[in-house]
Amino acid sequence: MKDAFGAPQSLLVLGGTSEIGLATARRLIARRTRTVCLAGRPSPALERAAAELRELGADVRTVPFDALDSASHEEVLCKIFTEGDIDMVLLAFGVLGDQARDEEEPLSAVRVAQTNYTGAVSAGLVCAGALQAQGHGSLVVLSAAAGERARRADFIYGSSKAGLDVFAQGLGDALHGTGVHVMV
Numbered sequence: 001m002k003d004a005f006g007a008p009q010s011l012l013v014l015g016g017t018s019e020i021g022l023a024t025a026r027r028l029i030a031r032r033t034r035t036v037c038l039a040g041r042p043s044p045a046l047e048r049a050a051a052e053l054r055e056l057g058a059d060v061r062t063v064p065f066d067a068l069d070s071a072s073h074e075e076v077l078c079k080i081f082t083e084g085d086i087d088m089v090l091l092a093f094g095v096l097g098d099q100a101r102d103e104e105e106p107l108s109a110v111r112v113a114q115t116n117y118t119g120a121v122s123a124g125l126v127c128a129g130a131l132q133a134q135g136h137g138s139l140v141v142l143s144a145a146a147g148e149r150a151r152r153a154d155f156i157y158g159s160s161k162a163g164l165d166v167f168a169q170g171l172g173d174a175l176h177g178t179g180v181h182v183m184v
């Protein structure tokens, strides 16, 4: 449960090595967040991030999570919620891609789209359902200015973020009145 000041006591970061995700986690721990779950592709960087947050006094664990493996999201993410309420889910994973290469190699472009958009759709829906089942919580989605208007330099990445934006806004509308909030 959020405490009396509205600060989340438990945080789930999807994309557990994300710089923005970790900066947010550090801020929240300084304010009262006590438990943090870093979900991400297993790596020394993920374990280092967990160790750094533990030094700030939080109870931190890591969970293997791959945005590209949508079929696994229900099992992986629902299990996290069965182990305790999550007050805030921060959807922080994403890839910028390489616009020039992605234009040359369509499958590489698809990887950007699948990570940033379809991966977020499946993970977002699973987390929204779990938050709704517990009756409270927030889903915070990191989009990008690149999604607001197509730009020559990054329209593949931008289009994935545009899709993410509309999805997350609509999900927020769908959850209106449930006690679950979505912030883009």
Ligand SMILES: NC(=O)c1ccc[n+]([C@@H]2O[C@H](COP(=O)([O-])OP(=O)(O)OC[C@H]3O[C@@H](n4cnc5c(N)ncnc54)[C@H](OP(=O)(O)O)[C@@H]3O)[C@@H](O)[C@H]2O)c1
Pocket: 014, 015, 016, 017, 018, 019, 020, 021, 040, 041, 043, 045, 065, 066, 067, 068, 092, 093, 094, 095, 096, 115, 142, 143, 144, 145
């Ligand atoms: N930084 C900016 O200026 C900026 C501006 C606008 C929007 N954003 C958006 O904000 C979000 C966070 O940005 P950031 O700068 O913190 O990013 P970052 O430091 O580059 O971190 C990206 C995260 O995404 C994870 N990721 C990539 N592919 C994944 C996959 N298949 N499965 C699971 N995790 C995966 C990475 O995990 P690994 O460690 O496994 O690679 C990493 O944790 C991104 O969505 C980004 O598009 C950032």
